[in-house]
Amino acid sequence: DIQMTQSPSTLSASVGDRVTITCRASQSISSWLAWYHQKPGKAPKLLIYKASSLGSGVPSRFSGSGSGTEFTLTISSLQPDDFATYYCQQYKTYSRTFGQGTQVEI
Amino acid sequence: ELQLVESGGGLVQPGGSLRLSCTASGFRFSNYDMNWVRQAPGRGLEWVAYITTSGSDIYYADSVKGRFTISRDNAKNSLYLQMNSLRAEDTAFYYCARDFGVDPSAFDIWGQGTMVTVSS
Numbered sequence: 001d002i003q004m005t006q007s008p009s010t011l012s013a014s015v016g017d018r019v020t021i022t023c024r025a026s027q028s029i030s031s032w033l034a035w036y037h038q039k040p041g042k043a044p045k046l047l048i049y050k051a052s053s054l055g056s057g058v059p060s061r062f063s064g065s066g067s068g069t070e071f072t073l074t075i076s077s078l079q080p081d082d083f084a085t086y087y088c089q090q091y092k093t094y095s096r097t098f099g100q101g102t103q104v105e106i
Numbered sequence: 107e108l109q110l111v112e113s114g115g116g117l118v119q120p121g122g123s124l125r126l127s128c129t130a131s132g133f134r135f136s137n138y139d140m141n142w143v144r145q146a147p148g149r150g151l152e153w154v155a156y157i158t159t160s161g162s163d164i165y166y167a168d169s170v171k172g173r174f175t176i177s178r179d180n181a182k183n184s185l186y187l188q189m190n191s192l193r194a195e196d197t198a199f200y201y202c203a204r205d206f207g208v209d210p211s212a213f214d215i216w217g218q219g220t221m222v223t224v225s226s
Contacts, residue, residue: 001168034212036151043201043216044151055214087151091210094165096141096153 006099023088115220128202139205
């Protein structure tokens with residue numbers, strides 16, 4: 001299986017900060033990468049697909065980049081609603097795998 | 107409104123069985139590949155199983171292969187997960203999730219989840 005590794009595991013930030021999360025794949029996945037965020041007690045929500053395409057209804061402060069094995073999710077100006085856990089996911093293979101998560105906290 | 111609603115979770119003893127259901131509404135269920143994803147308490151997300159629109163192709167995570175069976179009934183807009191030989195490590199919230207597009211894809215619609223607890 002393709003392993004996905006996120007960094008950092010925890011990120012402390014303030015409202016208005018620019019935040020970047022990194023995801024690394026154990027082998028090339030081209031651009032077959034998605035980003036989700038999840039709030040406590042809620043289901044994950046799709047933010048980014050195909051590495052850089054914005055999901056439906058997702059604010060433009062979210063952006064994704066990268067290809068191959070290195071990817072980043074950037075939040076240009078952190079809002080109160082953005083404090084959550086973020087996951088990357090590869091979908092190059094049917095055996096989809098997720099990163100371990102990055103908790104964005106105050 | 108696009109919606110997935112899971113049901114069937116509960117408390118089961120080790121070695122027991124449980125069948126989860128996921129009912130879709132607001133979209134043409136038969137046009138989409140579907141998945142089950144689980145999340146143990148305080149842990150990350152783990153993909154469990156995938157089924158194509160017709161049910162002709164199915165894939166499982168190694169951790170559940172041979173014990174879990176994914177199926178669907180397009181006439182009932184429903185997805186199922188039959189879970190046998192349950193273990194303590196299967197304790198988790200179980201989500202159904204819709205594949206966004208063709209072939210392996212991201213998951214654009216998720217249910218609210220149903221909790222499965224395996225304990226004596």
